[in-house]
Amino acid sequence: MRFVPARSPHVTAGSAPRELAARGCGPRATATRPQLPKGASVPRQLSRGRRHAALLLSTALVASLTPLVARPAWAEPEGAGPAAPAFLTGPNEGAPNEIALRYLRAHPAEYGVLAADLTDLAVASSYTSRHNGVTHVNLTQRHQGREIFGATATVNVARDGSVVFVGDTLVTGLTEPAPAAAPLDAVEAVRAAADALDLAEPATPRVMSRSADPAQRTVVSGSGISEQPIPARLGWQPTEKGLRLAWQLVIDDSTDVHLWNATVDAATGDLLGADDWTHQDAPAELAATLGRREAPTPAIATTNGHTRRITPPNPARDGSSYRVFEFPKGDPNDGPQSLVRNPADGTASPYGWHDTDGAPGAEHTTTRGNNAHAYTDQDANNQVDPGSPAEGGAGLTFNFPADLNEHPQTYNDAAVVNQFYWCNVVHDLTYRYGFDEASGNFQVNNYGRGGNGGDDVQCEAHDGSGQNNANFSTPAMDGGRPRMQMFLWPGNQFGLPNTVTIDAGPAAGTYEAEYARFTPAPTSAGFAGQVVQVDDGVDAVGDGCTPYTLPAGAIAVLDRGSACNYHAQVVNAEAAGAVAVVVVNNVAGAPAAMNGSMDPEVGIPAVMVSQADGAAIKAGLPATGRVQRNLDRPAMRDASFRSETIFHEYGHGVSNRLTGGPTINCLTGEEQMGEGWSDFLAIASLLNPAIDDPEQARGYGQYALFQESRVGPGIRPRPYSRNMEIQPFTYDSIKTGGWLDGTSLAAPHGIGHGWAAVLYDMTWDLVDRHGFNPNVYESWRTGGNNLALQLVVDGLKLQGCGPGFVTGRNAIIAADAVLTGGENACTLWASFARRGLGYSAVQGTTGRNDNSEAFDTHPSCRADFIGRAAQPALNTVTAGSAVPMKFQLPRKRGLDILASGSPYSRLVDCDTLQTVGPDGAITPRPLPVAARNPGGSRMTVDGKGRYNYPWKTDPAWAGSCREFVLTLDNGFQHRAYFKFRD
Secondary structure (H helix, E strand, C coil): CCECCCCCCCCECCCCCCCCCCCCCCCCCCECCCCCCCCCCCECCCCCHHHHCCCCCCCCCCCCCCCCCCCCCCCCCCCCCCCCCCCCCCCCCCCHHHHHHHHHHHCCHHHCCCHHHHCCEEEEEEEECCCCCCEEEEEEEEECCEEEEEEEEEEEECCCCCEEEEEECCECCCCCCCCCCCCCCHHHHHHHHHHHCCCCCCCCCCEEEECCCCCCCEEECCCCCECCCEEEEEEEEEECCEEEEEEEEEEEECCCCCEEEEEEECCCCCEEEEEECEEECCHHHHHHHHCCCCCCCCCCCCCCCCCCCCCCCCECCCCCEEEECCCCCCCHHHCCCEEEECCCECCCCCCCCCCCCCCCCCCCCECECCCEEEEECCCCCCCCCCCCCCECCCCCEECCCCCCCCCHHHHHHHHHHHHHHHHHHHHHHHHHCCCCCCCCCCCCCCCCCCCCCCCCEEEEECCCCCECCEEEECCCCCCCCCEEEECEECCHHHCCCEEEEECCCCCCEEEEEEEECCCCCCCCCCEEEEEEECCCCCCCCCCCCCCCCCCCCCEEEEECCCCCCHHHHHHHHHHCCCCEEEEECCCCCCCCCECCCCCCCCCCCEEEECHHHHHHHHHCCCEEEEEEECCCCCCCEEHHHCHHHHHHHHHHHHHHHHCCCCCCCCCCCCCCCHHHHHHHHHHHHCCCCCCCCCCCCECECCHHHCCCCCCCCECCCCCECCCCCCCCCCHHHHCCCCCHHHCCCCCCHHHHHHHHHHHHHHHHHHHHHHCCCCCCCCCHHHCHHHHHHHHHHHHHHHHCCCCCHHHHHHHHHHHHHHHHCCCCHHHHHHHHHHCCECCCCECCCCCCCCCECECCCCHHHEECCECCCCCCCEEEEECCCEEEEEEECCCCCCCCCECCCCCEEEEECCCCCCCCCCCCCCCCCCCCEECCCCCCCCCEECCCCEEEEEEECCHHHCCCEEEEEEEECCCCEEEEEEEEEC
8 A cells, every 4th residue: 555645746758859968868858847826836756857868968057067068979870989978067176065056056947946946955965986986965955944855856976076967856836935833743643644544543652752953853652553663754745735844754564564654744634645665566466476376396496507606706704604595596496505605795794794893703693794684573573583593603504404395484594594695695796886885775884884884684584474475674764774574475376285184084084274374384294193172161162272181192173263362272282282283264265374473482383274174174073183284286485585586675675775865765656666676686686698588588486486497477467578579568568558458567566567677678788788797796897787787776876766767767878978988878778769768758757647658769879771761751662672771880890780689670650650559559569570681681791881781571561661770789770761562
């Protein structure tokens, strides 16, 4: 559930068609503001416009900022390389914070605001990325000394003082006075939020602290509704009718996984907005995939082509060792456990993974350290279970094998160790790409390298708060501890995980049974004994809530009831001498998975059968029987063994902390791409050309669904692939009804899936150009996959709050301008354009229905063909004929010059030249059709660098129009439109 504040969207064009952006490959767009009522303020969910595109130059620079002369990014379009990168300004004197403030105040119109709106800007955070020298200045807009919630600007300043890129969500119309008093205090705001969010009534909330500043920062006790004390602050919430004085508070839901950021009107108590800072799959989104009954794969781990090992270049040699599914295995489908020694990266974790004091020697011999604290939380109380975390001893030896033919609760330590290992791997790897202390990463001790410490990730394995899922909660402020929760995947599409067998008599047979999250799991061998119906002699005598006695080694049959909880029932049964417990459901229908406390810990398994099966069993007693794992189906799957999922969940923390700076969570709106960045981080980090083919399917989450390999569909709408028949996503697919068969991609996961599909293509395009480096710990200079990771992380830092797809595109292209001088600009434009995020694409707001896709590249990255009418003119040819497509390069380069999949043609409307299909469906759009040569001919080149590609057209194209696109290996394209006659 997510509440959306009342907001009037700001309409913004992501780019203007066929208009050359000054100094580079970024779109020059126009931004407009609606007319506001007097005193009103509209939040600019995406005020990007001209100044926000990659490699853009402002047209009106003031004297205090050095002006530049506009020029194209490519001096020779098809030439050897890009010109110098173009930024919003040239070099400037002064500190980055001063430059950022000065630049914004000098250009209010560029950002759709008035000069008066920018008089009170505060620096929320500012840090410098060491690898490229960019300082990311994150500003907050204020009014009457109080923060305007969600009104921010990220100004990125290069080493020489150039302003590189600006992303903002500034608001306008702040000149009218607004009420300064807050009729409701913080405690009353907590009560109002609890009521609006359907939480329990707060139990005697009390003020723990309060500041005297305009924000009146207050900490209210958790009061039974929040795991942590509730911070509250007073500020302004933009609405359609103007600014509203409001309390913003953070509630760590004590009864569910939600981490609510709620905004309450300080006058009325109305809920103006609520964002859930816990990222997880919605059950409805998973229902279709979980319901598919497919043949399960063997439980034994396989190799599937994985023979390599990825290790950091300079490991921290603390003597530690871990039996895990090691990097780069995505899950047990990719190979068995192995013992890994000294895996910590000496750059990110200089004292190893078990240090917290910054001196040689481990402070913890368990799965706890500077970056992560891993443990089981089977009773879902967000606390460490008894017997957890895993203990490695003085030698830090964490050697716990897992038998995948048994349920995960039989190998808790192995799961905890694997999750600890991977949480640390992701920490160390993302550190290499710039998610460090200064940018807000997750560490207890920041070793004097900036930022706030005390925020290691709480990595909870076998979490009892759910199943078939995983989640990550990120507090907004650097220093707030995030929480990762990994669940079990029971695989109930194959039947329930356990069975109760009655050996003889009228009840003889096998009955399927659910599991308990707080007890040991039944094993394949099972637990045999006399099956006895409990009678405790008190009230509902069959519930076992009062102590009783049993024959030694019995299997206790209990009735589900209300006099006591499951935990009490099992504790009493164990005390009575039972070896296992069978709980009979008290309502019709399927049995339920059982929750219960881990204190005191119980040592016998418990299962639940349906009411009908329980009645049959009880009617057949006395008898002997057995409780065991269901041998007719595979054992349950464990998310803690899915490194792919750990990468994904941790990725939410990365994108939240980097977007807008480490003091805010601002990935909001239907078009936000948080799920996409997380899928990208997982897949790009685990990419392996030996088993991943860019033109074939690459699924996500197959192991959880008991699928064998990476080519399975997994839990996403479609597998990832550069082949658009397999992955048909284009930008307009995000619209309501825009997906296959007129369905809608779910927000946020389906929409994020689309963004990840774009980044997947981009990654392979960069690999085609720069090669593949299997060691992703190494520099971005060493491989296209390394470069893709770097550009995406840099883009997160540059883009600012409230991004959509066009903003994300622009930030990545700007990141390349900083990092490589724009060397890959045309490759990136070609990647984005193919998926509808071309130069003319329009984003609109961060809503899902006001964007417009376009398939054109940047004007600096395209040219016409010799002898063919330039776009947008149509060239008329006979369908089925061979059409010579000629172009020239400044120097002869041989014949190996084309990008993968080039050239191709695509159907367009003859009147509008838009890529639309005759049936009006958004997805799939007409797919690119690979061009072919007539007969035995092929592309040729003469001594002057003049190329001829003979294109064999199709007779069936008569009466239609197509665009022909030839892409060079540097991303530069030649394009022309054709109309086909009979």
